[in-house]
Amino acid sequence: MSILSKLSQISIKSAVQSSKHCFSSYPWLHKPISRTTILKTWRICGFGAGLGAVTLRKAACAPKLSKRIDHLRTTEDQNASMTAGELWNLIKPFFGWFFAAVVCAILSAYINIQIPLCLGDLVNGIVKIIKDESNNLRSHFEQLKPSALHLMTLYVAQSALTFLYITFLTVLGERMATKMRSDLFQKLLHHDMAFFDSHKSGELSARLNADVQEFKSSFKLCVSQGLRTFAQTIGCIGSLYFLSPTMTMYTVAVVPGIILAGSAIGAGLRQLSRRAQGQSATASAVSDEALTNIRTIRAFAMEKLESRLFDNELDKARAMQEQLGVGIGLFQAGTNLFLNGMILSVLYGGSNLISKGEMTPGALMSFLVSAQTIQRSLSQLSIIFGTAIKGWTAGGRVLQFSRLEPSIPMDTGVCIPYHSLWGDIKFEDVSFSYPTRPGHTVFENLTLSIPAGQVVALCGPSGEGKSTITHLLERFYEPKSGRVTLDGRDLRELNVEWLRGQVIGLISQEPVLFATSVEENIRYGRPDATDEEVREAARAAHVDEFVSRFPSGYSTVVGERGAQLSGGQKQRIAIARAILKNPPILILDEATSALDSHSEHMVQEALNNVMKGRTVLIIAHRLSTIRSAQMIYVIKDKKALESGTHEQLMAKKGSLYRKLVEAHNVDS
Numbered sequence: 001m002s003i004l005s006k007l008s009q010i011s012i013k014s015a016v017q018s019s020k021h022c023f024s025s026y027p028w029l030h031k032p033i034s035r036t037t038i039l040k041t042w043r044i045c046g047f048g049a050g051l052g053a054v055t056l057r058k059a060a061c062a063p064k065l066s067k068r069i070d071h072l073r074t075t076e077d078q079n080a081s082m083t084a085g086e087l088w089n090l091i092k093p094f095f096g097w098f099f100a101a102v103v104c105a106i107l108s109a110y111i112n113i114q115i116p117l118c119l120g121d122l123v124n125g126i127v128k129i130i131k132d133e134s135n136n137l138r139s140h141f142e143q144l145k146p147s148a149l150h151l152m153t154l155y156v157a158q159s160a161l162t163f164l165y166i167t168f169l170t171v172l173g174e175r176m177a178t179k180m181r182s183d184l185f186q187k188l189l190h191h192d193m194a195f196f197d198s199h200k201s202g203e204l205s206a207r208l209n210a211d212v213q214e215f216k217s218s219f220k221l222c223v224s225q226g227l228r229t230f231a232q233t234i235g236c237i238g239s240l241y242f243l244s245p246t247m248t249m250y251t252v253a254v255v256p257g258i259i260l261a262g263s264a265i266g267a268g269l270r271q272l273s274r275r276a277q278g279q280s281a282t283a284s285a286v287s288d289e290a291l292t293n294i295r296t297i298r299a300f301a302m303e304k305l306e307s308r309l310f311d312n313e314l315d316k317a318r319a320m321q322e323q324l325g326v327g328i329g330l331f332q333a334g335t336n337l338f339l340n341g342m343i344l345s346v347l348y349g350g351s352n353l354i355s356k357g358e359m360t361p362g363a364l365m366s367f368l369v370s371a372q373t374i375q376r377s378l379s380q381l382s383i384i385f386g387t388a389i390k391g392w393t394a395g396g397r398v399l400q401f402s403r404l405e406p407s408i409p410m411d412t413g414v415c416i417p418y419h420s421l422w423g424d425i426k427f428e429d430v431s432f433s434y435p436t437r438p439g440h441t442v443f444e445n446l447t448l449s450i451p452a453g454q455v456v457a458l459c460g461p462s463g464e465g466k467s468t469i470t471h472l473l474e475r476f477y478e479p480k481s482g483r484v485t486l487d488g489r490d491l492r493e494l495n496v497e498w499l500r501g502q503v504i505g506l507i508s509q510e511p512v513l514f515a516t517s518v519e520e521n522i523r524y525g526r527p528d529a530t531d532e533e534v535r536e537a538a539r540a541a542h543v544d545e546f547v548s549r550f551p552s553g554y555s556t557v558v559g560e561r562g563a564q565l566s567g568g569q570k571q572r573i574a575i576a577r578a579i580l581k582n583p584p585i586l587i588l589d590e591a592t593s594a595l596d597s598h599s600e601h602m603v604q605e606a607l608n609n610v611m612k613g614r615t616v617l618i619i620a621h622r623l624s625t626i627r628s629a630q631m632i633y634v635i636k637d638k639k640a641l642e643s644g645t646h647e648q649l650m651a652k653k654g655s656l657y658r659k660l661v662e663a664h665n666v667d668s
């Protein structure tokens with residue numbers, strides 16, 4: 001026996017002995033263990049190990065998946081800024097309201113400057129009463145009346161002006177925000193598809209909502225409080241000078257230093273604010289993406305992981321906002337310390353002047369109240385400064401996308417009159433790569449022709465660019481070189497709105513519906529269609545069959561992106577929508593791929609009716625659909641490799657089409 005086996009026997013023996021010893025102290029352990037108990041134990045161990053493994057796997061996955069978030073981060077935000085000219089352009093349309101608000105705010109500030117002076121007169125009168133040792137107190141009291149009345153008038157006027165400027169500013173702020181939102185939305189709707197390829201919808205919606213809101217609130221605050229407090233500060237400094245030039249000179253000598261320090265801190269805070277807002281937008285993008293893909297998250301049981309990813313981004317945003325808060329807090333604390341020191345110096349210096357007989361108690365009172373008004377105004381200004389930083393950045397973020405001009409203008413170019421439109425399409429030496437992936441060439445000198453009134457099919461392996469051909473035809477993107485023509489005219493000469501709205505009808509692979517009723521979704525094809533025309537299109541696309549079984553019929557709401565319908569039902573509604581649009585050129589991008597063979601047969605029938613007399617471009621994987629085409633192009637290796645009818649291509653020896661059919665890459 002080898003040394004190793006001896007050693008193992010010894011260890012087994014000692015283990016048995018020690019276990020016996022151990023068992024003897026626990027009598028219940030002497031009971032025979034049943035098979036079920038052993039099985040249960042195994043199951044529990046297995047479950048525990050499984051749970052541990054899943055937790056570990058998820059923990060290990062988290063950092064990997066968090067890379068996904070990197071693509072949701074926005075980089076341009078750092079450059080988001082706004083010029084004074086742009087701010088003026090926003091105000092200009094509502095200048096009347098702005099002017100009224102500014103006048104009221106300045107008048108209110110003027111009154112605030114007057115109040116301390118008037119208060120000083122009143123105090124001097126009171127001092128006279130206190131000092132008077134004659135019995136003429138009543139007449140002194142009577143002399144106070146004009147000052148008291150004056151003060152009363154100022155208080156009432158100040159309240160009225162406050163009411164007015166707040167009202168004017170609310171109207172101004174709301175109108176500006178509405179216009180900003182409307183302009184941005186309009187701009188977004190017209191931006192190039194490449195823009196949407198590189199920006200997340202969550203980010204765009206944050207600019208449209210949260211950023212506009214932030215800009216509006218800070219603008220209102222800056223104009224109402226900022227203007228008033230600024231005017232008050234300047235005015236009160238004037239009053240101070242009038243009351244005591246010496247003390248005023250001492251007081252304001254330190255102001256330039258404070259302004260310089262404030263500007264330096266402000267620049268840092270502005271940058272921090274930009275980063276914090278960018279991070280908040282990333283957090284929103286994460287939640288937005290998760291909520292949009294809730295079904296995928298459910299299917300993979302990733303709720304906890306997604307929640308962790310969101311928390312992670314939220315934490316970063318929170319930390320940055322906290323840093324910003326600390327920065328603003330420090331700024332305000334410093335300002336307050338400086339201002340309180342100023343008041344103390346005023347009291348001390350003022351008492352000194354009174355003792356020398358160079359100042360009256362009333363003047364000191366006025367000086368003090370004016371200095372306090374300045375103090376309040378400046379500390380208010382420091383708050384406003386923080387808000388202005390946030391608002392300025394938010395406004396810049398909104399304008400950043402409003403400034404961009406789409407490279408494809410929507411409303412310029414020629415519209416071919418309906419009666420002379422044939423629908424003859426040609427791709428001439430087209431080279432193309434997507435703007436977001438410029439290094440990846442999708443087509444190189446692609447040439448193909450879709451003759452007017454004919455049905456042409458595109459087939460070929462996945463990812464070779466079939467759908468891209470439809471994108472170029474719809475002019476979602478521009479070719480890098482070469483041209484796409486309609487009836488011999490370059491698409492670049494034609495009006496895009498007319499092309500997409502009246503000439504081309506697209507039924508795509510994944511139809512997306514609006515979260516409204518079936519009827520409204522179909523009517524989207526032609527908003528002025530009558531109810532009967534909508535029903536007719538629905539019948540032609542076999543929508544009627546399933547909709548009539550819904551309790552609410554055509555009023556049934558389809559849910560977000562049509563989530564409450566099956567893929568085939570969505571597809572049929574999309575077909576009805578295209579039928580209603582009645583375009584001269586029809587693109588069917590795997591339009592029947594989501595249907596079962598029965599529905600496909602019915603929809604194909606409907607499509608056959610619609611296709612008559614039109615130019616039709618079909619992208620399909622089903623042989624039954626492809627073979628009916630008058631011309632088939634096989635797209636591969638960045639070009640149209642082969643073309644011909646089904647019979648011609650099948651008869652051609654070594655043809656790629658034949659290989660695809662035989663390899664079932666084209667479904668039979």
Ligand SMILES: Nc1ncnc2c1ncn2[C@@H]1O[C@H](COP(=O)(O)OP(=O)(O)OP(=O)(O)O)[C@@H](O)[C@H]1O
Pocket residue numbers: 197434436437442461462463464465466467468469
């Ligand atoms: N918006 C986009 N941005 C960047 N690249 C894209 C975009 N859309 C498609 N592509 C790329 O362009 C190439 C062609 O894609 P396309 O969708 O046209 O292929 P396809 O032949 O229609 O594929 P399938 O038959 O699978 O639908 C692919 O490599 C794809 O990854």
